[in-house]
Amino acid sequence: MPDATQTRDSASSTGPLLDIRNLRIEATVYPPDEPPHDITIVEDVSLQLEKGKVLGLIGESGAGKSTIGLSAMAYGRGGVRITGGEVLVNGRDIRQLNPRGLRHLRGREVCYVAQSAAAAFNPAHRLMDQVVEATLKHGLASRAEAEERARELFGKLGLPDPDNIGQRYPHQVSGGQLQRVMTAMALCSEPDLIVFDEPTTALDVTTQIDVLAAIKDAIRDTGVGALYITHDLAVVAQVSDEIMVLRHGKLVEQGETRQIIEQPQEEYTRQLVSVRKIDHEEKSSGGKAILAAKSITAAYGSSTSDVLKEVSLEVRPGETLAVVGESGSGKSTLARVITGLLPPRRGSIEFDGRKLSKGLEGRSRDDLRELQMIYQMADVAMNPRHTVATIIGRPLEFYFGIRGRERDERVAELLDKIEMGEGFADRYPAELSGGQKQRVCIARALAADPKVIICDEVTSALDPLVAHGILDLLLQLQEEKQVSYLFITHDLATVKAIADSIAVMYQGRLVRYGPKSEVLSPPFDDYTQLLLSSVPEMEVGWLEKAISSRRMESAGN
Amino acid sequence: MGGHPVIRLIAQRIALGILLLFAASLLIFLGTEILPGDVASSILGQAATPQALENLRNELGLNEPAYIRYFQWLGGVLTGDLGTALSNRMDIATSLWPRLKNTLFLATCAAIVAVPLAIILGLVAARYKNGLVDRTISGLALSATSLPEFFIGYVLMYFFAVYLGWLPSVSTVHEGMAFGDRLRAIALPATALTLVVLAHMMRMTRAAILNVMQSAYIETAELKGLSGSEIIRRHALPNAIAPIVNVVVLNLAYLVVGVVVIEVIFVYPGMGQYLVDHVARRDVPVVQAVGLIFAAVYIGLNLIADVISILANPRLRHRR
Numbered sequence: 001m002p003d004a005t006q007t008r009d010s011a012s013s014t015g016p017l018l019d020i021r022n023l024r025i026e027a028t029v030y031p032p033d034e035p036p037h038d039i040t041i042v043e044d045v046s047l048q049l050e051k052g053k054v055l056g057l058i059g060e061s062g063a064g065k066s067t068i069g070l071s072a073m074a075y076g077r078g079g080v081r082i083t084g085g086e087v088l089v090n091g092r093d094i095r096q097l098n099p100r101g102l103r104h105l106r107g108r109e110v111c112y113v114a115q116s117a118a119a120a121f122n123p124a125h126r127l128m129d130q131v132v133e134a135t136l137k138h139g140l141a142s143r144a145e146a147e148e149r150a151r152e153l154f155g156k157l158g159l160p161d162p163d164n165i166g167q168r169y170p171h172q173v174s175g176g177q178l179q180r181v182m183t184a185m186a187l188c189s190e191p192d193l194i195v196f197d198e199p200t201t202a203l204d205v206t207t208q209i210d211v212l213a214a215i216k217d218a219i220r221d222t223g224v225g226a227l228y229i230t231h232d233l234a235v236v237a238q239v240s241d242e243i244m245v246l247r248h249g250k251l252v253e254q255g256e257t258r259q260i261i262e263q264p265q266e267e268y269t270r271q272l273v274s275v276r277k278i279d280h281e282e283k284s285s286g287g288k289a290i291l292a293a294k295s296i297t298a299a300y301g302s303s304t305s306d307v308l309k310e311v312s313l314e315v316r317p318g319e320t321l322a323v324v325g326e327s328g329s330g331k332s333t334l335a336r337v338i339t340g341l342l343p344p345r346r347g348s349i350e351f352d353g354r355k356l357s358k359g360l361e362g363r364s365r366d367d368l369r370e371l372q373m374i375y376q377m378a379d380v381a382m383n384p385r386h387t388v389a390t391i392i393g394r395p396l397e398f399y400f401g402i403r404g405r406e407r408d409e410r411v412a413e414l415l416d417k418i419e420m421g422e423g424f425a426d427r428y429p430a431e432l433s434g435g436q437k438q439r440v441c442i443a444r445a446l447a448a449d450p451k452v453i454i455c456d457e458v459t460s461a462l463d464p465l466v467a468h469g470i471l472d473l474l475l476q477l478q479e480e481k482q483v484s485y486l487f488i489t490h491d492l493a494t495v496k497a498i499a500d501s502i503a504v505m506y507q508g509r510l511v512r513y514g515p516k517s518e519v520l521s522p523p524f525d526d527y528t529q530l531l532l533s534s535v536p537e538m539e540v541g542w543l544e545k546a547i548s549s550r551r552m553e554s555a556g557n
Numbered sequence: 558m559g560g561h562p563v564i565r566l567i568a569q570r571i572a573l574g575i576l577l578l579f580a581a582s583l584l585i586f587l588g589t590e591i592l593p594g595d596v597a598s599s600i601l602g603q604a605a606t607p608q609a610l611e612n613l614r615n616e617l618g619l620n621e622p623a624y625i626r627y628f629q630w631l632g633g634v635l636t637g638d639l640g641t642a643l644s645n646r647m648d649i650a651t652s653l654w655p656r657l658k659n660t661l662f663l664a665t666c667a668a669i670v671a672v673p674l675a676i677i678l679g680l681v682a683a684r685y686k687n688g689l690v691d692r693t694i695s696g697l698a699l700s701a702t703s704l705p706e707f708f709i710g711y712v713l714m715y716f717f718a719v720y721l722g723w724l725p726s727v728s729t730v731h732e733g734m735a736f737g738d739r740l741r742a743i744a745l746p747a748t749a750l751t752l753v754v755l756a757h758m759m760r761m762t763r764a765a766i767l768n769v770m771q772s773a774y775i776e777t778a779e780l781k782g783l784s785g786s787e788i789i790r791r792h793a794l795p796n797a798i799a800p801i802v803n804v805v806v807l808n809l810a811y812l813v814v815g816v817v818v819i820e821v822i823f824v825y826p827g828m829g830q831y832l833v834d835h836v837a838r839r840d841v842p843v844v845q846a847v848g849l850i851f852a853a854v855y856i857g858l859n860l861i862a863d864v865i866s867i868l869a870n871p872r873l874r875h876r877r
Contacts, residue, residue: 073780107781119773124795124871134781169871 015091017225018049024084042249052223056240060463064249065229069195073110107134111186115198117178121170128166135189153184157214176207193225204326205534234536238543245269282516283500289314291452296347307333309508318482322495325505331488335454369399372445376457378437382429389425395447414443435466454486492535574860581852586627589841640842649846660827664812667750679762698756710749710822728823746823754808761804765797799866806862814851
């Protein structure tokens with residue numbers, strides 16, 4: 001009986017590891033002003049996964065990827081219910097299991113790696129206790145054995161000091177490391193299947209590449225089967241054997257990874273594959289700068305460590321300066337200094353030929369008006385109890401004193417500019433999609449008739465196709481209004497699409513700065529090289545090439 | 558800098574507590590100062606001659622400026638001398654001490670029953686949220702709280718002392734009483750106090766646990782195959798300690814300083830009765846002393862809650 005040690009449950013060693021047939025998932029929604037009703041989240045999806053294989057699930061938000069992934073553990077998040085079809089794990093239908101049987105399945109046969117490891121770890125317990133918890137709970141090993149295995153996995157996943165990192169608490173470890181610890185946690189009980197739910201989405205590109213490589217090696221070495229969920233086709237192409245494209249809870253296309261990337265059959269898949277391409281000609285007027293930051297040094301509170309060190313840069317009229325860097329590099333702090341929210345320790349801000357006061361209270365209303373800001377999280381940047389018309393109309397009233405009919409007309413014009421009809425004027429933010437919310441924020445910034453708009457990661461929370469639309473809109477508005485953008489982002493594809501000049505930041509310093517064509521052509525400094533080579537490309541085998549050609553480690557390690 | 562941040566934080570809290578206690582003593586002193594009339598007139602009554610009043614004032618030192626009298630009082634308190642009661646000319650400290658012990662004994666007994674019971678009931682209610690068990694627990698606890706203390710006291714007295722005759726209706730305790738007898742004597746007031754404070758602690762425990770249950774790490778625990786009660790015990794409770802401790806301490810303080818009504822009903826010789834007796838006689842030094850002790854209990858217990866909350870937070874215990 002050579003197989004007896006491998007299959008833990010009596011049923012089947014012949015069938016696929018995971019066999020989902022005609023899955024249907026529903027949820028009850030409670031929209032405002034409407035009676036609650038059921039909606040279908042996933043409809044008629046079937047998939048099979050063999051032992052040791054990786055299936056990528058890809059699609060925009062709302063495509064039902066995570067919901068399908070969690071159905072492999074018979075888990076519905078927030079009132080989501082599996083209402084039809086079968087989910088077979090190791091040959092038995094887990095929908096028929098009682099709560100006891102389900103507990104037996106979870107953490108033992110199927111494990112889960114969440115998108116945000118920082119939130120998924122309990123802040124009150126040491127990492128090691130959490131990593132071995134499922135193994136001990138299911139009686140798969142003694143504590144000493146489980147901890148030994150965990151340390152081995154920590155080493156395999158490239159964590160620093162694998163022997164002692166388990167003694168730390170979650171807040172003592174960086175995001176990229178936590179994501180790896182979570183992968184070790186999933187592997188520790190030696191499950192047959194792991195559901196990876198966007199495990200690298202919340203990470204910087206430079207960290208993502210390391211985590212991705214670690215996950216890929218771990219899957220290969222342990223022979224575990226995996227569902228890999230992500231919205232980033234380039235990422236999933238690196239780890240999957242097969243890819244399944246989903247949209248609105250339905251299957252669009254399924255096939256071998258190479259086929260999906262190189263010969264997509266469906267129109268929607270083709271759009272996903274080609275989404276990263278906006279051709280943006282670099283402008284270089286060489287005119288006088290509209291906004292200039294001069295040797296800015298800044299720190300938070302009375303802290304002695306400076307978050308920004310001697311940063312100087314310029315934005316010219318009608319052009320876009322992109323500021324790139326990983327989290328913690330000081331990008332957003334720079335925006336706070338320029339807007340006056342954080343007075344710098346040293347240095348000055350010049351705007352349109354005049355020197356701006358360091359603090360917010362010293363700036364005139366025109367200073368405020370001409371320098372607007374758009375944020376990453378559009379939904380928290382708007383008052384949920386104001387209508388779109390009130391939100392966009394507010395700067396018109398505040399800066400220009402425009403009221404009544406005239407205001408409504410201006411709001412209608414602005415809505416037209418952001419390609420949203422007048423019908424949206426009376427809607428509330430909760431009734432808009434993510435992309436529409438961001439458009440309203442853009443309209444609100446435009447309403448002030450600004451000279452410079454600071455865009456802080458404005459497309460980072462959006463699906464690729466929607467982000468594409470927003471970038472298009474921003475470029476078009478720039479053409480029309482000659483407004484300048486200071487565009488903060490960690491995404492180099494976005495930078496390539498929109499920037500005229502680029503500033504690369506690393507640990508609070510400017511490491512590279514100049515016109516786009518110069519910054520993006522060799523010779524590179526080490527950090528820029530790392531940053532550029534870390535952006536996943538839609539190409540099978542890219543990951544291995546990129547890892548082998550690197551010259552420095554990312555700051556996340 | 559220097560020292561572990563936790564030690565610095567705790568030292569800070571303690572310093573703040575002491576400062577607060579001084580502020581409270583000042584307020585108590587000023588409060589009794591503002592009251593119309595003075596001690597001399599309340600001792601001698603309305604019919605006293607001005608000369609007699611003046612003599613007594615001199616004797617009691619009431620003609621000194623207020624701040625001098627405050628520091629004299631404070632100095633006395635710090636050396637353990639709480640002054641002399643006006644009504645019976647007895648040393649306050651010696652008559653107060655056994656009563657304080659009695660009150661603390663009653664409060665401790667009630668707390669030993671009420672706190673674990675409330676937390677366990679809160680955990681059970683959270684585990685079976687919105688189910689029959691939860692609703693029964695919440696319903697009973699809330700109705701117990703909604704009834705006034707004196708009503709609960711009299712119902713218990715009628716049922717257990719008068720009707721069943723199991724327990725004494727009057728909680729007389731005296732020096733040298735056997736521990737078992739003492740417990741028997743306070744069984745009824747302790748039960749009444751338990752019923753009064755139970756619901757608040759139970760509801761807050763339930764709410765704190767349910768709040769933590771929204772966190773992503775609870776989902777992680779669920780997907781590890783842990784059972785509902787394991788999740789609550791191991792993953793939710795450690796993160797809900799701070800809010801639970803705060804409400805528990807608030808109720809403990811109530812057990813000490815809020816027992817006036819219960820003590821009067823059961824004729825229990827504690828601080829509450831002592832205070833009521835002397836307020837009625839306008840015995841200002843006693844009121845001041847009791848007020849100061851109550852303030853110290855409140856501040857001390859809240860200090861303990863703060864320290865436990867700090868110690869329960871791994872972010873503070875373990876630096877990055």
